[in-house]
Amino acid sequence: MTPIFHIALLRDWETAQRAGSYTVSTRDRSLAEVGFIHASRADQWTGVRDRFYADVTEPMVLLQIDPARLDVPIVEEVPAPGAEETFPHIYGPLPVTAVVKAIPLPGDTGAAAAPTGTAGPTGATSPTVRSVGTGAADGEPAESFSRLYFREMFFNVILLCVVIAVGLLGAAVGHAVSDDGGTGIGGLAGAALGIVVAVVLFRRRHADR
CATH class of the missing domain: 1.10.287 (Helix Hairpins)
Incomplete structure (x- = not known):
């Protein structure tokens, strides 16, 4: 299935890896408050980053999610009344096992601190973190998202x-x-x-x- 994406603060993603699931809806708002987790398609996440995360200075990661690994509904909806473009909304907690990649965003200074393939509390191995456009921490050549x-x-x-x-x-x-x-x-x-x-x-x- 075509992957979907979610921008997360690195500290929120690290907390999710310890807990086994990610429950942040969007910046400064929880799943419990909103009722779903905001996500984007491949052609949408850069616009979301530029509009809502441009002033964020702490490390962030782009979560690449495999919808086939989710056990909760994904609904295509407009983000606000009057909007025309729809976005995928995840109606429930996001299991860390559904995240196939956690990609440090360009300009992230904390990429080296990101977890790389460590086992979570459920015994599943968390996805390896690779950087996009900034050079991988293990010395591999950087690869652009496109x-x-x-x-x-x-x-x-x-x-x-x-x-x-x-x-x-x-x-x-x-x-x-x-x-x-x-x-x-x-x-x-x-x-x-x-x-x-x-x-x-x-x-x-x-x-x-």
């Missing part, structure tokens, strides 16, 4: 091509076996197999993140 985003999209396109290719192969095999309905049956069987293969590849790619 490059990261488009690489993920390219991988998803490849998975779709795998499904189509296996489906076409199944149709060809079915046609060779039987002209009477064999193409359709083989195509469906091939597409089903392709989906299984794509799901396995997707899970393996994101397992170590």
Whole structure:
């Protein structure tokens, strides 16, 4: 599923890692107060940062969230009456296991203090923190967010091509076996197999993140 994003203060994220879930709705407001956690799509979070977090001087992180790992609803809603653009709202606590990456935002001076792969209270390993545009703490080359985003999209396109290719192969095999309905049956069987293969590849790619 397409990831969604949430900007968090580093201290709030560290507290969430110890507790096992994140319960801050937005800057200076809790989930209990608002009723949901504000989130953004990939093309929205920079606008949120510029509008609501421009004056923040303490370390922040961008949480990349896998919606498939959430056990609470995500609702697309306008942030205020009269607004036209919708944003994803998470109606419940955000488990730390649903956060596949915690990315220090550009200009963050506290990136080195961010936790890297430490085990939380539930026994699950927290995601490794990598920096965007400022150089990784472990000496790896910095990677821009746009490059990261488009690489993920390219991988998803490849998975779709795998499904189509296996489906076409199944149709060809079915046609060779039987002209009477064999193409359709083989195509469906091939597409089903392709989906299984794509799901396995997707899970393996994101397992170590």
